[in-house]
Amino acid sequence: MAARSDLMHLLEKLLSLPTAPFHERFVSSFLCEELKRVGLDFHLDGYGNIIVAYGEGESSVACVAHMDHPGFEIVEAGAGRAEADWFGGVDAKYFIGARVVIYGQFSGAACARGVVEKISKNPQGRVEKMTLRIKGGTAQGDFGTWDLVPFRRRAELIETKGADDLVGCAVILSALKELKERGIKQRVRGIFTRAEEQGFIGTLGMIHSGLLPASTKIISVETSKALPGVVLGGGPVIRLGDRTSMFHHQMVIFMDHVARELQKRERRFAYQRRVMDGGTCEATPYQLRGYVTGGIAVPLHNYHNQGRKRIGPEGVHLKDVEGVIRLLVEMVVRIEEFALPTEETLKRFQDIWQRYGPRLREKDQGLKG
Incomplete structure (x- = not known):
């Protein structure tokens, strides 16, 4: 995983850039320069979304984040x-x-x-x-x-004018860099979209263009409003759903499996699970069009800059950002195993049924009417 100093440098540069729906050019230019610098192939579609293609293989996963903020x-x-x-x-x-x-x-x-x-x-x-x-x-x-602070670090807390979703962009860029540096060739796309805050405009353009095959598995990478049961510093959140929809059961089971296995190997890794229904994320439009989707969230303080009484900076915990990168990389590495956790769960239920199901058919149960 990238050194914390490298991640901090990336976050400071990216979060300090101005952005708004339909005005993502400065974030887009920065991301394109970074992709060129590390040798990752990409192109811009007709809507200005950035599509990064890396790796090879049968299974394909697309990690999506948006470049704008309200x-x-x-x-x-x-x-x-x-x-x-x-x-x-x-x-x-x-x-x-x-x-x-x-x-x-x-x-x-x-x-x-x-x-x-x-x-x-x-x-x-x-x-x-x-x-x-x-x-x-x-x-x-x-x-x-x-008019808020572009970037400020207070211990493990990063405060900024707009973490949503430039932090998600930083996570995907960092994960792609790590995959390339480690020589991992699993096929993956990184997608950076426009005008999400005004109704998923860039995402809808991606869907209507038909660029992504129907078999592509979609992972939305977002900062999402911290809700009861989720804490800043508690690790990445496996997003069970958002305000509009619940995500695909196979994706949730796979994410949970990868996170638990990662936790066994790395004691310091922590993660959380919740329906993050503070807002709707890019996973939902894809899901409604039939894609298998899921979401990972970085818990967010002051969602959309809405403080207790007035506008304030958004905040994320550095440990959560690092954890999302770690989990995202591990999921891409193991995406060929996508169906396995669901199959194991089904087998466990079948074994239980075969063992105990016959008892429900025994005649002498004292249940005669």
Whole structure:
């Protein structure tokens, strides 16, 4: 596994980049440069998603993460004021008075800062538009986010303006690097998508393009809202489902099997299991189209920057990030065994039935009506 210093360096560089739905170019450029540097083949599809192909073999698994985070796009700018379209799920109560930063659409440099003065919502109560009071210069097409710390480490906690889902991107990139460095040739794809926060737009483009064979097994790698029963620092979460769907039983059984075997060999490895229904992840659109899907989550503090009372930085535990990389690599290595844990479970049930089932058919049970 990569040294912690290398992982920290990657996280600092990636999490410091500006991003928002439809404005992922700076994250995309960074990921493409990293992929080139380590010699991993990739291409961009017609929607701007990055598709990495590595390895060989019959079974194929695709690890998916998205390059955006909730944010906004400037649609009109004037002296000291700007109108913006908002993208992403954040409760309306957090907006008024919240501080924002605006980035140049081509430079990625901060060009203005301000506060939210007014919002408008759709009939479902979701924020769609904002009026901003700003200092600095901006233009139509620029984009922005909450004005928060780009990256800060406090002991084992990483705080950032947007962990969701740049941490997932860092996990997949780190796992691909490790597989290549170890010479593991198992076939795997890494997929980095766009505009997930506005309704899985890049993911839907991937599905409609038919690029991934129907036999591809999908693993969504996300940061997901920490819920009761899940703790930061407790290790990666095998995601049993999300807000919309439950994931494929074979994938869950396989993930649990790999995690338990890994825990036997590495005592310090810990993992958690839960339905992470704080939101919907990219596994669900694939599952609804018939793919075998599952999810691994890094527990997330301040999901979508929603603190107890006001907007705040998201936070993840470094141990959880490392654990997700470790588990993801192990699953790819053992993907040829995908069906085995389910088959063993079925055999165990069959053995129990053969041993005890006949007792239910015995005539003398004292159960006559």
